[in-house]
Amino acid sequence: MFASHMWRPWSPVASPAHPLTLVRGEGNRVRDTEGVWYLDGIAGALNASCGHGHPRLIEAAQRQMARLAHYDLVNASHPAAERITERLAALLPGDLGQTLLVNSGSEATEAAVRIALEYWRNVGAPRDRVVTFAAGYHGSTALALHLSGLPYTRSGWADLFPVHRVALPGSARSARTAADAAALAARFAEAFAAGPPPAAVVVEPLLNVGGGIVLPPGLLARIRALCDQYGTLLVVDEVFCGFGRTGRMFGFDHDGVTPDIVTMSKGISSGYVPLGAVTTTDAIKQSFQAEPLLRGLRYGHTTGGHAVAAAVASAVLDVVDEEGLVANAATRGATLLDRLGPLLAYPDVVDVRGLGLVVTVETVDPAVASAVVLGARDRGLLVRQQGACVMVIPPLTLTGDETAQLADTLLAAFDQVCRPAGDVRPAPVAAGRVDDPR
Numbered sequence: 001m002f003a004s005h006m007w008r009p010w011s012p013v014a015s016p017a018h019p020l021t022l023v024r025g026e027g028n029r030v031r032d033t034e035g036v037w038y039l040d041g042i043a044g045a046l047n048a049s050c051g052h053g054h055p056r057l058i059e060a061a062q063r064q065m066a067r068l069a070h071y072d073l074v075n076a077s078h079p080a081a082e083r084i085t086e087r088l089a090a091l092l093p094g095d096l097g098q099t100l101l102v103n104s105g106s107e108a109t110e111a112a113v114r115i116a117l118e119y120w121r122n123v124g125a126p127r128d129r130v131v132t133f134a135a136g137y138h139g140s141t142a143l144a145l146h147l148s149g150l151p152y153t154r155s156g157w158a159d160l161f162p163v164h165r166v167a168l169p170g171s172a173r174s175a176r177t178a179a180d181a182a183a184l185a186a187r188f189a190e191a192f193a194a195g196p197p198p199a200a201v202v203v204e205p206l207l208n209v210g211g212g213i214v215l216p217p218g219l220l221a222r223i224r225a226l227c228d229q230y231g232t233l234l235v236v237d238e239v240f241c242g243f244g245r246t247g248r249m250f251g252f253d254h255d256g257v258t259p260d261i262v263t264m265s266k267g268i269s270s271g272y273v274p275l276g277a278v279t280t281t282d283a284i285k286q287s288f289q290a291e292p293l294l295r296g297l298r299y300g301h302t303t304g305g306h307a308v309a310a311a312v313a314s315a316v317l318d319v320v321d322e323e324g325l326v327a328n329a330a331t332r333g334a335t336l337l338d339r340l341g342p343l344l345a346y347p348d349v350v351d352v353r354g355l356g357l358v359v360t361v362e363t364v365d366p367a368v369a370s371a372v373v374l375g376a377r378d379r380g381l382l383v384r385q386q387g388a389c390v391m392v393i394p395p396l397t398l399t400g401d402e403t404a405q406l407a408d409t410l411l412a413a414f415d416q417v418c419r420p421a422g423d424v425r426p427a428p429v430a431a432g433r434v435d436d437p438r
């Protein structure tokens with residue numbers, strides 16, 4: 001339809017062989033140029049938590065656009081930014097009450113790491129070591145990429161600061177066993193002890209790009225305890241998990257921990273307008289204002305805290321609350337996990353795992369995952385390929401009927417690509433659980 005003048009992001013992943021041009025979104029469905037409607041199992045860009053075309057969000061954007069599209073937050077303030085930062089302070093636990101608004105998850109990571117490292121300089125006890133997951137992903141700016149140990153994010157450029165990347169002791173599937181949970185916690189303890197006290201630990205509550213890896217319950221609490229022991233700042237990346245994705249408002253709620261810094265994006269504005277946020281404690285912010293250093297925060301973006309995005313974000317919080325989307329994510333996610341459980345008996349399937357509305361079917365080979373994703377699309381369902389994994393990340397507004405349709409369609413796509421031994425669908429087995437009591 002169009003001449004190709006667009007350089008798509010992540011071009012090794014984006015497939016030009018099977019083009020798809022989308023022109024409309026309504027609720028949990030999107031329509032292509034041919035008039036075909038698809039059930040959206042990718043939630044736009046993993047962010048359309050309130051579904052597409054939500055009238056409340058459209059109205060909030062239009063109203064703000066007509067009043068004041070944006071104004072530089074360096075020189076002034078606007079009610080949209082004041083309101084969302086106030087609401088985040090009320091929503092987040094503990095002293096997490098000071099929010100810097102940015103445009104994306106990567107910028108939130110960039111700002112969070114910078115704030116963490118500069119905090120230690122501000123208090124006169126410089127630290128620069130960062131501990132993180134080798135399979136973590138925190139964005140694609142230089143600093144954010146530098147954290148990740150995933151093969152396709154490595155730049156090969158010199159390290160900006162020392163990063164200790166903790167690898168899982170076994171497979172993503174065995175990560176949920178008691179033995180691996182203990183080994184992983186021990187690896188974090190070793191990482192803390194392996195050099196000068198870390199400035200910060202930067203972790204996702206569930207490893208999204210790493211393959212939808214569900215971490216052992218209690219791990220984040222264990223990392224929080226290590227941070228307390230070493231005086232290290234705990235930075236939790238809620239860019240993907242935040243605002244209900246995992247069936248709790250924030251991923252860290254599963255472990256009941258309070259981070260020192262939280263990064264957010266994606267679901268914060270349901271993807272309607274770009275927005276990211278970094279929330280820190282009063283004490284961390286204060287360190288940037290203390291005399292005689294007066295270092296200040298030397299970081300910001302022209303459109304950071306854009307008024308339209310900020311207004312939409314406040315409307316998102318209303319929708320999430322009024323439509324019970326956090327509980328819906330937990331219920332629909334559990335149903336989906338159960339319905340997809342039989343895939344564990346397929347020889348080409350390695351694992352079925354999930355938490356809330358992040359459900360991942362890991363296959364033996366990226367080619368299998370790719371064939372399943374295309375088969376699902378032919379049946380009117382969009383799901384995401386992540387290496388050898390098929391990931392289902394629908395809007396949190398998914399209904400019961402759509403949950404059933406999604407599961408049936410995906411099972412049919414798997415049946416076409418790889419059938420279970422003997423061609424008999426086995427009885428459901430407990431998916432997403434190995435020793436996992438959750």
Ligand SMILES: Cc1ncc(COP(=O)(O)O)c(C=O)c1O
Nearest residue numbers: 104105106137138139208239240
């Ligand atoms: C956990 C996590 N952090 C950070 C990012 C980067 O966000 P963005 O793509 O908005 O820069 C992502 C994106 O997928 C993510 O999943």
